Amino acid sequence: MAERPEDLNLPNAVITRIIKEALPDGVNVSKEARRAISQAASVFVLYATSCANNFAMKAKRKTLNAGDVLSAMEEMEFERFLEPLREALEVYKKGQKGKKEVSEQKRKDREKKTDSENDKSREEEEEEEERMDEEPEAENEAEEEDVEN
Amino acid sequence: MAAVVATPVSPTELDPDRIEEEIRGGPEAEEEVAPPQTTGPGTRLSKLPLARIKALMKTDPDVSLASQESVFIIAKATELFVEMIAKDSLVYAQQGKRKTLQRKDLDNAIEAIDEFAFLEGTLD
Secondary structure (H helix, E strand, O other), X not given: OOOOHHHOOOOHHHHHHHHHHHXXXXXXXXXXXXXXXXXXXXXXXXXXXXXXXXXXXXXXXXXXXXXXXXXXXXXXXXXXXXXXXXXXXXXHHHHHHHHHHXXXXXXXXXXXXXXXXXXXXXXXXXXXXXXXXXXXXXXXXXXXXXXXX | XXXXXXXXXXXXXXXXXXXXXXXXXXXXXXXXXXXXXXXXXXXXOOOOOHHHHHHHHHOOOOOOEEOHHHHHHHHHHHHXXXXXXXXXXXXXXHHOOOOEEOHHHHHHHHHHOHHHHHHOOXXX
């Protein structure tokens, strides 16, 4: 299925919600304005992607990473986004780590069950390297202690 | 919003891809990062569906691969963008003493605001 940029709109309901939450109560948004904002958002994604990709290519990487996107924001003059984006990224990364550990544990539990019921070794704190499902390059190196003054 | 985030990361340190977790401040740092979402940590940080964002990104022929984080950041940035353009357009509606945001308010904002210059000529 060949997806063309114009076919991929972001969900109207979500766009509407974001708009409503940004504006004060009592303000309405016309359908045309909403549609235009949604379109603008898609253009934004494409432009940001293209910009970020340039950074990746400059660094001779095939995979776009978060740093590239942040660099793109700066380039696009959206510096105001940098701080909130960095914060969100931290929270996201923590969440991802938790999810992966949980699914790793679940997988191991299943394996343990088939192995032997007697050998109940519960791994509580097994620090695993994150498996990058979609990330061929290990961007998230294991936690590094940053001892900085 | 995490107003007080006592992470050791100084603003000038630009390395967002590294998990900067000071071990000694570990548990504390965790608590102070107040997740903006309500449904538990990391389950829904972005309002926009990542799959859709990713599909959009992939329409660019020069893009081969994108990390999950990059997709997330773009989704989040898009959210911020929508907020920003809505607010900036509202100014024009208010100038016209209207309480309804209209397409022309958007056009005005795009024309007036530098950051939105990339949108010129792209909307129907």
